[in-house]
Amino acid sequence: MSLVNSLVSPAPLLSSARAVAYAQRMDHHTPDDSALMLRYRDGDANAFETLYRRHNDALYRYFLRLSRHPATAEDLFQEAWGKIIKAKDNYQPTAKFTTFLYRVAHNCFIDHIRKNRRHANTADVDPDSRAGNDDGPDLEAERQLARQRLELALCDLPDEQRDAFLLREEAGLTLDEIALVTGVNRETAKSRLRYAVRKLKAAIGDAALAGEST
Numbered sequence: 001m002s003l004v005n006s007l008v009s010p011a012p013l014l015s016s017a018r019a020v021a022y023a024q025r026m027d028h029h030t031p032d033d034s035a036l037m038l039r040y041r042d043g044d045a046n047a048f049e050t051l052y053r054r055h056n057d058a059l060y061r062y063f064l065r066l067s068r069h070p071a072t073a074e075d076l077f078q079e080a081w082g083k084i085i086k087a088k089d090n091y092q093p094t095a096k097f098t099t100f101l102y103r104v105a106h107n108c109f110i111d112h113i114r115k116n117r118r119h120a121n122t123a124d125v126d127p128d129s130r131a132g133n134d135d136g137p138d139l140e141a142e143r144q145l146a147r148q149r150l151e152l153a154l155c156d157l158p159d160e161q162r163d164a165f166l167l168r169e170e171a172g173l174t175l176d177e178i179a180l181v182t183g184v185n186r187e188t189a190k191s192r193l194r195y196a197v198r199k200l201k202a203a204i205g206d207a208a209l210a211g212e213s214t
Contacts, residue, residue, distance in 0.1 A: 036097075037093070041088045058170045059102075060073060062166050062171060065170070066159075068154075068155055079108050080104050083108070096177065098171055102177075164178055164182065164193045164196060176189075
């Protein structure tokens with residue numbers, strides 16, 4: 001469930017619903033991410049295709065909401081997957097694949113900031129813009145308003161807090177994994193995430209943002 005959807009449904013923010021749903025889709029016959037990456041390292045191109053399908057949507061949303069610019073998000077998305085491909089020969093499953101993937105993604109964004117100190121602060125960002133076919137006009141108007149308020153609130157967050165929040169929301173990483181990806185200690189990651197959630201709650205004024213990381 002996306003953050004935007006959580007704003008218009010009773011599901012709590014930052015819940016494990018996505019992880020549970022992901023686990024339910026996998027059975028004992030389905031290789032996990034690390035196994036697929038190892039198979040890709042050994043020459044199985046189909047394994048990479050499976051990895052890409054599993055993670056491309058969330059990775060793009062991460063870049064889009066982090067950079068706030070579609071063209072930048074697309075460039076970073078392609079760069080990150082390119083680095084994953086280049087790293088395959090030396091890949092070792094020392095951590096979850098998602099931790100590895102978003103460590104690469106985070107570093108791509110940090111490099112982008114360093115090269116473009118004046119990167120755009122505003123953009124037409126609406127990664128959850130597709131409406132359900134059965135939604136009435138009133139419900140869709142409420143959802144559209146929630147999306148707009150969310151994106152504006154995300155844009156107002158400092159980069160570090162937005163990054164921590166998106167790593168939790170889009171990537172489903174734990175606090176320890178966020179700390180590893182961003183190169184800070186657990187308490188710093190926890191503080192960034194807590195402040196991000198509080199600021200979003202204050203800006204959006206929705207009870208769905210009440211659930212904070214512990």
